[in-house]
Amino acid sequence: MTDQAVDRDGVQVSGTSAQSQFLGRTRELKELRADIERAGLDTLSGRKAPRARVLLIAGRPGSGRTALAEELVRQVAARYPDGVLRARLSEPDGTAVPTARTAGDLLTALDLPTPPGAADDDLAAALREALTGRRVLLVLDDAADAEQVDALLPDTPDCLVVAVARGPLTGISDVRPCTLGGLDTKSAVELLSRHIGSVRITVDPRAAEGLVEACQAQPAALILAGGWLAARPQAAVADLTKQLHGEGDDGTPLSRVFRLVHSSLPGSAARILRLLSLAPAGRIDQHTASALAGCSVSGARHTLDDFAGFGLLRRIDSPLPEYEVPGCLHPLLRAVTETDDRPAELQLARARMLERTVRLLQSCRAITETDNPQARDKLAGTPRALRFPTPRAAAEWLRLRRPALLASARLAVADGELDTLARRLMSQLVRAMVAHFGMQAAAPDLYGIHRLVLDVAERRDLPREQAAALLNLGDLDARTGRTADALVRYRAALDAGRRANDPYATGRAMESVGGAHQELGDHDRAADWFGRALAERLARGEREEAARLYGRIATAHTYAGRYGEAQRNWKAAIAGYRKLGDVAAHARALSELARVQEYAGRPEESLRTCQEAVEWARRAEDARLQAALHLRLADTLERLGDPAAALLHRSAAERMLGKEIQEGETPDPAMEHPANACEIRSPSVED
Template sequence: MDARAQESFQVSLLGPLRAWRQEAELPLGPPQQRAVLALLLLRRGRAVALGELVDGIWGADPPAAAVSVLRTYVSRLRKLLEPGRPADEAPRLLVSLGDGYALRSDAVLSDLDRFEDLVERAGALRAEGADRAAVDLLRDADALWEGVPLTGLPGPRIEAERGHLEERRLAALETRLRIELDLGEHARVLPELTALCAAHPLREALCELRIIALYRGGRRAEALDVYARTRRLLVEELGIEPGPSLRALHADLLADDAGPAARPASADAGHGSASGAEPDGPPGPGGIVRPSQLPADLVTFAGRRAELDCAAALLPDRGHPQTPLLGLVSGMAGAGKTTLVVHWAHQMAHRFPDGSLYVNLRGHDPSGSRMDPREALERFLVALGVAPQAIPEGLDAQAALYRGVLAGRRLLIVLDNAADTEQVEPLLPAAPGCFVVVTSRSRLSGLVARHGAHPLTLGVLSCGESLELLARRLGAARVDAEPEAARAIVELCARLPLALSIVAARAALHPGFRLADIAAELRKDHGSLDAFAGDDVGTDVRAVFSWSYQALSPQAARLFRRLALHPGPDVTHAAAAALAGVPPRQVRALLTELTGASLLTERAPGRFVLHDLLRAYAAERTEAEDGPPESAAALLRLHSHFLFTAHNAATALDPFREAMPLPPCPPDAAPLRFGDRAQAAAWLRTERYVLREIVGHAAAHGYHTHAWLTAAALNVYFNRLGYWHDLLEIEGTALRSARAAGSAIGQAYALCGLGGAHSQLNHPEQALRHLEDALRLFRSACHPMGQALVHRGLAYLSNRGGRPQDALDHYARAIELYRSEGNVSGEAGVLNQVAWTYILIDEHEKALLRCEEAIAHCQELGDPYGEASTQDTLGYALYHLRRYPQAIERFERSQRLFHEIGDRFLESDVLRHLGAAHRATGDLGAAREALTAALALLEEGGHTEADEVRRELSELSGPNGGNAPSG
């Protein structure tokens, strides 16, 4: 069995939540933990933020420790889903994404997916006229249900999801019963309809089907009585009259002509054909024309289940909307907005018995000929049965007539490719019962603010959805035969539906081409859009992007081009301002224009992402429209911004660090300054991944001095927080850049950083080599502060190697160097490290003396970081002397200081020491609380030490949980 098959597991959502791996049922834990798993499963591979999980399980009144409890649940689920995963290996199934979690959908085989597949196949069979086969599939789909979905799981979000799932089951049941009525099986389905109506007395569609079954069985009086009782319930419970379809059916019963027996159930129930659309032509009840204008659905539609569910959830579960509903689907060019909306509209059209309207407003048409609202109104009015000569001239008069014609009717209206809110507003109905869906590349915030539109931003497809799209276009066998090549195509197309469709069309036209060859062609053109040039302007990615780009203001277009120079993965307001060379206040408006045009995505507040293919397009525009001097000036501002901001942050974290001479700063680079350590740590934490890229980016573009100086500034923070693999990459680049710049000091600092990272990662030989090389360079340059820094690194390495006397010798030399320079802060730091060395050799009383000296220096200097580190060491010495209450006091002081500074990694380390001290006193509750808090901090930072803390927590629950660890 391959690794992927071993990773996958089966789940049941259509009843009590259960899970199996290789036929063995998994113990999913307490109800709230099961609810976390259910919410992750229902999101199908997309991230669920921590806030969403808290709200979803506890609602508006979560407990104080809700986040810690959630992290514990996630930790347990990871162990359950990947029992054999090594402790030092990152989770593969339940992964951290942003500030939340995601469960890989390709590893899950669920009864919900099976249900949806059967319903979808039944719809396809029905469209082909194979009604009996469709009924069989729908019966199989219903057999998957084992009662109420998600039984026994708590939380408001679970309750909402339960309602959505039950609605899907009822919709499938109604479809199957409708087909069976059309097949003349009214006698057989009547008992089932009677039971369903009793369970859902306000559901009009079920009532209509029951009335048809009764009438066709010769029971007209009972059918009339069912209508009367349903109407009375609707009036009494909801305050509404039955909808037009049920009223029309009642009128047929009263007339007692051919009545419901003469027409298929789909017509009586107000439903269309298999696709949900009905042909224009004969008027409906009362002589009203029922338009059916939806474009053809895409047979090979794939993915977007979460978005489809989101849109479906806007429709009320019972009855009909009392106000016009408005949905807004926005997103970048090529994201598949129209395809999604048309597909959804075909699925939902049966909910709108008075028909469907569609218009392409040409808001981003290459010709620039956007449709005037009056033209759209004229088309709609004619489709609704108004004679052309009766349509007034003015926009206001046309809109008033349109709203009047729609009064009392239930239509689905699709306004595709809108340019702005003003183009859409005249086309909105005023009467309840209609649903309008607008698509646009722009966000149309006016529709949200003034008309309460429900926004849905369409991003790229997931990897699984992208592979599904390829399989639908090329056949599953061809994709399964070359899975690696298929995945490569998906990533090279950046999971953009338009790009995937273009490549799939090329592959479909050449069935003899290997997917590996197509992937190789894409790699050759990676970084350009040449591979995505279609046969016409509508299927050429470059052309499609250009329609949005050409509509930008000159300033926004210039910023769009500049963003291609940023290494990513995301960009902030401040970095964008530096690239553009404009004030931050001005750049905010430009970023808003770009996000409004869907050329940029705001991934989190103030953090923006440029899609890979849009980045390639922006780079092409930069090359075509900007000269090398403009690009060079923008890059200099960008790298100066990060260099000076990183040094400002490092100085805020360590005010006593050695100041380094920096190159001149361009006036428009606008580096950030920080009022305190917490602000600096927050910036470094949020910019971590950008900073990791910016050093390599500076080196690659020839800004070598910026590269090594930026790395030198980052060393303090990345080392304190334990990002040592990042440091290896950053300092390795810095060393190459320092050599290219001819800077011996730069090489020495980079070598010292490499030595420290290798020491932490337990690579003693590499660490020693780098540190000795750094010491030689610092000595040659007569640089005592650098020499002291290296001696501290060598001492740490000696301690790790079990050579404490060598460590004390190095520390003694470092103290001499610091005293020669009058550096009291450096001396205090070394005294703390000397104390730790004494603890290692069980000379705890000496450790106490050195700690007291160091703390006095730190308090005199006002150095909270130095004091926090030393209070932790002092607590550890007291712990080993079994003076536990005093140790706890020192650990708590250290933890508070690290928390105020914002150093989460070292705070977690102190919390682990605090947990051990509480455990030694027998207070297991306090120990568990401290370790739980430490685990939450480590999981947030993605540190492998989290597994060690999980083991410690597990030990607390074991038979020896009360035993204190040995020193």
């Protein structure tokens, strides 16, 4: 048995844990360790084992199966120098976690990139490849079926997988389950004494053994019984045993002890306990409990501590004060909630929890906007309990609460009755993640959030939100090389934008369709779609966007080899930037015009344009562009037969680059191709 080891949600990497207070299970541990050394069927047949060995610990929730797995990990972790990976394969309500989410979290735990929106098979294959050559111990807790485990098995015999499930995992070869029953009597009595002390055990050892028998020596039931007795120092162990017998034989020992504990709680505490079944991912902090119950944050914290003392909650090893509902208690809590609470009360509690989460996310993002007076004023008006002391504290909270926040978004969308709050939650979650982690690091999570937004928009027939979600998903698809998928999403976004009569979404979608065609090498269609987007911008008088689109059209023509059209469009872009007074953009456009003139076989014109671009780059104080232009001038002058002048320009470029290096700046190796010059993908726009 265990010291109440946590059924983990999410993934983490760890080394060898400290000495635990594990009890019993000596025979099971011995068998499991022997099974590691046992020759597999492949070895016996003369073949090398193609995959990792799988050890299966099977038992009902509450039997201490996760605790046994953790003790085994503690004992053998030193053999696996690349660490221990952990993942939980079922949600608290029993729903199987998608393979893509588990594989993505495991890749993140290994500090490896996770392509946003990748399919289950692709992410599972990426994980198996990442584990090749490593010696890792992989703990898969609460597996729902064999397919979940099989998809994650490393293709190397140097790794070990410890799976925890309710029963056998039929379909995975060469696995002998270690099936758990109750604890031995001595260990079960010792577990009770840890909660209530040795005195009450010593004065009536038969009563203690009777209580163990009434609980069928199940660890979870004994922990609840110990918590109940610990809260009542005057109660005898025999009193609890009698009350349990009075409950009859209805249900399991755990359910009988739980009903007794629940009925003995004060009404307000019992209500809070029931509402904890609504907590996303089974993870609870003081704000979640406070919002669900409608009580103060400090009061919620004290109540959670009391529940942890009773064994009703487990403390999570985290810098934040966090708890979780044990997996074995979640269905019992849900059942009593459905019986004792009205649906309207539960819906109100969910709404309060979502509203509190939205406000915390707003505060988490606002603290990063120190230069925004409006954000500062809004933050000052936020209750002190919802503020973060520093941006670092806000980022840490967001990182630690990430599993619960993402689960909250999924549950809100699945509920379907709080779509307005769900949309606000997802909007603030996206903004907070981008503010603290950056677009690239948050992309895998953002992809899932945008898909949830799309679900709500389609369900509620909200074409504007539908267009925004499709554009965001298309951008993420394009960044990961799924350009054909991105093109489909952009076209759907265009249709949604037209239905919403949203000119921004329509123009953005047209430009994105053009960018996707250009990425696919269809430059004619790219130029056509950029032209359509340009017409929209010109009709609305958006001169800056129009000038930029002239450049994109010119780039498409350049790729297609139509240098005359490219020059005409770059000249239009230059005229637009000149009217806008955008010196830097004017210089870059002149630079690209010079490039096209050189491609077209007009070196003299290119030379004059490039010299003009150098002057504009000097006015814009863009040293990198100046250096790139000097290098291009040097190349052109060499082709025109003037090596002396070419040497002067090359020396000027080297001086500029040397100055940047001395000032601590790293030269951009792609500086001769400015970012807006040959852009082949639509730029991302913050949602």
